[in-house]
Amino acid sequence: MPRTPLVSVLAAVLLTSACAGSPDPGGPQPAPAPPAGSTVSVGSASVGELSGIDLVFLGTMVGHSERTLQIVRLSRDRVRDDALRTLAAAIEATEADELAAMRSWLPTTGPGASATAHHHGHGDDAALDRLRTAPAPDVDRVLREVLADHQRSAADLARAQVGVGRNERVRDLARRIEQSRTAEVELLRGTP
Numbered sequence: 001m002p003r004t005p006l007v008s009v010l011a012a013v014l015l016t017s018a019c020a021g022s023p024d025p026g027g028p029q030p031a032p033a034p035p036a037g038s039t040v041s042v043g044s045a046s047v048g049e050l051s052g053i054d055l056v057f058l059g060t061m062v063g064h065s066e067r068t069l070q071i072v073r074l075s076r077d078r079v080r081d082d083a084l085r086t087l088a089a090a091i092e093a094t095e096a097d098e099l100a101a102m103r104s105w106l107p108t109t110g111p112g113a114s115a116t117a118h119h120h121g122h123g124d125d126a127a128l129d130r131l132r133t134a135p136a137p138d139v140d141r142v143l144r145e146v147l148a149d150h151q152r153s154a155a156d157l158a159r160a161q162v163g164v165g166r167n168e169r170v171r172d173l174a175r176r177i178e179q180s181r182t183a184e185v186e187l188l189r190g191t192p
Contacts, residue, residue, distance in 0.1 A: 047105050051166035057157070058102050058170065061177065064154050065099040068092075071147055074131055078139040087187055088143070091151075094180060098173070105170070148188040155181035 050058070072092045079085045127146045134142040158178035165171040 047169050048167050050105070050107075050170065053161070054165055054167045054170045055106070057161040057165060057174065058106050060157060061154070062099060062102050062106070064150075064157070065095045065102070068095050068147075068150060068154070069099070070128065071131065071143075071150060074128065075139060075143045078134075078136065079143060080136075081140045084140055084143065087184070088147070091147070091184060098177070101173070144188045148185045151181040151184045151188070155185065 069092060072088045076085075076088065079088060127149070131139070131142050131146050155178050158174040158181065161174035162171055162178065165174060
């Protein structure tokens, strides 16, 4: 998957919804902000007010994490390298936890709920097919390439959110995502 188009589109949506001006009626529409003063609670802890930009980021990252889990689970029984298997298991555990948290922060009803419908594909169908059809000797290499590209796009999206997000808890999550995905890409690509 070429990561530049996805990142460009989402960065434009993030930046558009962060600006005070009106969005282009023909372009992607940012998620509407929840009513002033509305908060989202996680258990007894309040996440606080979520802006449209926060909702767009969370919804996008939910879809991205779901796809990461597909990638990891698709290759789980075919990976030969023990270090890669361990890294994939760590990625799966981390993203499953983050996914549960992000889902709990997103509204399920009311204004903003429809804006949080997440993006499942991210254009990764070709990457999944490539991984699915990789011959046994190539699975490790293909998984490293597919997962590194996928995680780099998550780091890019999170970096953009840190710059424009409104909710500090969501921005903190974005910082952690940017740091962890960048480290994962370095491990997957074998760079220090």
